[in-house]
Amino acid sequence: MLTAERHQLIIETINQRETVSLQELIQLTESSTSTIRRDLSQLEKNGMLKRVHGGAMHIAQRHEERNMTDKELRHQDEKREIAQSAARLISDGDTIYLDAGTTTLEMISFIDQQDIIVVTNGLTHVRPLLDKGIRVYMTGGEVKSTTYANIGANAVKSLERYRFDKAFIGMNGIDLKYGLTTPDPNESEMKEKAIHLSSQVYVLIDHSKFNEVSFAEVTYEHSIEVLTSEKAVNNISNMDQFKEKYNINGGL
Structure with missing residues (x-):
């Protein structure tokens, strides 16, 4: 799977479920642990998600409060x-x-x-x-x-x-x-x-x-x-x- 495809799949999964484990992403993308860790680091750097212990989660708009x-x-x-x-x-x-x-x-x-x-x-x-x-x-x-x-x-x-x-x-x-x-x-x-x-x-x-x-x-x-x-x-x-x-x- 190409990097862009993995990134898209990771973002779509997190947007749907809000929180997803590292192991789930490895199985979903059929990629290695090191590959997914690199993907998550890059996506967090781009402001697309937040890394947490053992996985990643959806990133909210932190300075704008919902009504x-x-x-x-x-x-x-x-x-x-x-x-x-x-x-x-x-x-x-x-x-x-x-x-x-x-x-x-x-x-x-x-x-x-x-x-x-x-x-x-x-x-x-x-x-x-x-x-x-x-x-x-x-x-x-x-x-x-x-x-x-x-x-x-x-x-x-x-x-x-x-x-x-x-x-x-x-x-x-x-x-x-x-x-x-x-x-x-x-x-x-x-x-x-x-x-x-x-x-x-x-x-x-x-x-x-x-x-x-x-x-x-x-x-x-x-x-x-x-x-x-x-x-x-x-x-x-x-x-x-x-x-x-x-x-x-x-x-x-």
């Missing part, structure tokens, strides 16, 4: 699995922070605990929470047009008056080297503040966010737990390394 409608359509079953697992962690009487985002939005349908209070910066979250009879506090600040999230200095300041039993935080990327990231520095500040004010912190991440790096780092000074899906646990090729670095909990 809320687009996000809602992606990985729906996986997000519902994560959301259901997250909702089970809430206890009666908890005060929680519910970050803006599609996976945290999915959580609301699974919440049946009593006497809880929710603080959120997600404009889309307010009506579903109120419909369930949940007491809701909305942060202030600017409303971001793509994610309907409250952000900015006023939003961060409004959080400072609260303390949370649990925080459920969305994230755009988790990487072994660069940690937790999100495209917007203003949203990063909101996440950092909520994490700081919470006794327990759960970061909700589907399989597509692993080995991804966005623009703004989200730092934290105490332990967090990463809630993900069975698909991520079983299919991310370097998941063992993530488990060594992060507290990973995946699968119902």
